[in-house]
Amino acid sequence: MQLPRLTASAVTRPGVIEMKQIINSKTWIVHGLIISSLLLAPVMAAHAGLTIANVSAEPAIFKPAKDKTIKVGFTINEPAHVQLNIYDARDYLIRNISSKKVLSAGNHTLTWDGRSASGQPLPPEAYYYTLEAKSATDELSEKPVVYDLTDKTGGETVYAVKVEYNPKDKKVHYALPATARIFMRVGIEKGNIYGTLINGAIRQAGQQTWSWDGWDQSHVFELGTHPKLQVYVEGIALSDNAILIDGPPPAMPTYVSLKPDEIVRRKAQPKPPGVNIHARHQRELCRDFPVTLTLPDNIKQSKQGLPLITGKLPVKMDLRPEDVVMLESQRFELVYYLNNNLVYENEVSYVPYTWIWDPKTLSGGTHYMTAVVVGFDGHFGMSTIKFQ
Template identity: 40%
Template sequence: MNRAVWLLTLSLLSSLAQGVEITRVSAEKRTFNPANQEKAVIHFNLDQAAQVTLNIYDGRDRLVKQIASGQLAAGDQQLQWDGRDLKGVLLPPEAYSYTLTAQSNGEEVTHDLTDLSGDEALAVKDVSWDRERGLVRYSLQKPARVSIRLGLKEGGPLLHTLVDWVPRNSGVQTEPWDGWDISRALNIGKHPKLNLAVTAYSLSDNTLLLGPGPSQIVFADLPADDIRKKTVTQRQTKRMYYHTDQPLESRGDFETTLKLATDAKRDKEGRWVVSGKVPIRLDVAKKDRARLLARRFEPVFFVDGTFAFENEVGFIPITWQWDSSTVNAGEHYITVNIRGYEGNFGTATLKVWVEHQ
């Protein structure tokens, strides 16, 4: 065998040993809306003929769709996804990630950017409140999951979670809001100390955004047994208030309730009429209780936006004895914040009318 033939043979054997390569992977558009007959188109290049599978995962890293190509020739190729799940049902608007797996000559390689990109804290720019149009505006440098919490400045309470870790594309974003707190007790959109806290973490580079932006995290309604989990890098520790350390399904805030734990009457404006010592009972929705109790948290109470009481040992339900004689007669607002170690919050506000006896 002459040297040229030997070198060519060695090169071919080396190429085969390395397996197929997937390069130049990109989505034609990051966002698509199946309601408008749009599809997600994934472009890629193969260095040799291979069978390719496009896998689609939801925010829990569970497989929701698998698209097999059959044998593809070397060169530029593409696969499409119509936004439907394994059973052909249209998936809810949300963020989904994709991977490509190629098989050739007994070798298999996967292109997956899920653990190599994303989860980067972003500086959200141009945050503003347009009271006339009822819109919160902000700008994102990259596609991200976003949280918007509204409260009062100077150590005041959180009063409303407007957007709770939902996916948004890059660029200028607007979120409708009528100005009211979560309990509809106080119009904080008119408050001079209104605080807009917008937090965002970037999505991975292999993310697709299906449909119009959702108002809350939504998952595919599929039996757990029919969904295969994807292997992802597991973080060894959880950092305080670092939201991406949490599984997406447990990242949201707690639905919180605040009630009087005593008989009281309401006035014509719907305010509870109270006097003296007032027992105020804090609880969370049944669906959130186990998640809350499994974590470290502190309930913090405010009166008219000013700190009043904090219980450093968190338990639910809890009753706080508020002495209404410490405030002037008239209208007052009692607010509670549940502050979770892992960044989850809960809030509720109770409007009362104090009468001194």
């Protein structure tokens, strides 16, 4: 049997279905016509066909001294109000630009000047754009159509190649096959990590360098001349809707300051399988962190001004309060190294943590003890002390 069609004679306003549902039934009254909700579905779908396509941003790398605006182009297939949203890596809304009027079906462009909503320049970082379109003809549609690639693309692990430290110019030389948010850490081959040089900051594809004085995180011993020095550089690929604001590359990301009542977060979606673990993290909680490692205040000093260890003593490790909050949400373990050799670990750690160390087998001379906090989500903190 052929189903009856709902024609224009059933409505008083072209393009709009005016209706009401008969209470507790699957039947609707559309201007006097009684129809099943099964017949209504195809009619509603016809008004839910708004799409956003052919989206691009130019330039993808915004140079404030050279470029005036970033142009985000797109195509819509029916008249709509469109809004361009700009988010930072924390998923905080930084700026929105409205079309202000209904845009006709076809190609359009919205522009962004690379600044915050208050007109302030933004720090060098990656920013992410989304588009929201609200149909001008489908009054039944309450939710806008959203174009957002933030969680659908990117997140793959990016490994640096040709990584080398030159102790003469005191620079780490490396190359990235793709623009990425990277971590650069230094340590000893098959041993411990002794410092974080780049802490989750953006670096562009291609040949790169980073200055390093060759010393460990605590500036206790020179690591750059060690024959087994290892420099680890890896990161996560950016999503396809990322726009970079160019500038001097930082050691760690900085963000625009927002008041609590100004914070609006993007509605994030689950990441696809196979992405790097750091791609799943809340960005402001994805970082390596400082550690404090201390001996008792009343310990004797050697002639060289170093702590003089003569017997069993407490070694205390602590973190900043904000880092404790971060680590408690992801679990962590504590590891102690003596002269790059593992001497103690605790997989059920808490902070502050005091380890009673007995140096009875330790020979004379100068020694180094390092405490490393290893977050189970791939974050590290370390501190080294020197003693005799």
